[in-house]
Amino acid sequence: AQSVTQPDIHITVSEGASLELRCNYSYGATPYLFWYVQSPGQGLQLLLKYFSGDTLVQGIKGFEAEFKRSQSSFNLRKPSVHWSDAAEYFCAVGGGGSQGNLIFGKGTKLSVKP
């Protein structure tokens, strides 16, 4: 079955500390992978996506993610977290847009301590 697992429901980090949000997926075909961020009461903003090529993907707001096929993972990282990064983060896997819907993880809520 196709699925996305985000093992951490809630993470708290100090401002300036590094961040890694975990994402594991199960998908039968070539996975197209996405990370979205959602601030309270807001819509979804695309942080980055992986379709093919370099397995280290750079996104907006200083985020990056690494695709590891052998581990079925697509973890999101940021070297230094800012207070404005506090939000909920969703990992998703899909068929690339030309086919199939996006399957979302349940999200990881990030809190940032001053």
Added chain:
Amino acid sequence: NAGVTQTPKFQVLKTGQSMTLQCAQDMNHNSMYWYRQDPGMGLRLIYYSASEGTTDKGEVPNGYNVSRLNKREFSLRLESAAPSQTSVYFCASSAPGGYTFGSGTRLTVV
């Protein structure tokens, strides 16, 4: 460039009332989707339409109907609203390269 437009943004319904959530995209995308978002559940697919004239059930279709009116528009109808349908609803469309989401409709059923 409007992208995906959802109306209304907020709605309060009484149990048993009906309503239609509207979604329109101006990117000439073939595929469109309706998701619902609930705390701790992520986004779950209600229905999708791979192309004009086709619709298919997603993970949580019960209590909903959809219409792909034309290539631009994909509406979601609640025939008899229930409190369990209180949620935030997102419409999306897609083409090769990615997905575009609307800003959401926050629906409360009392």
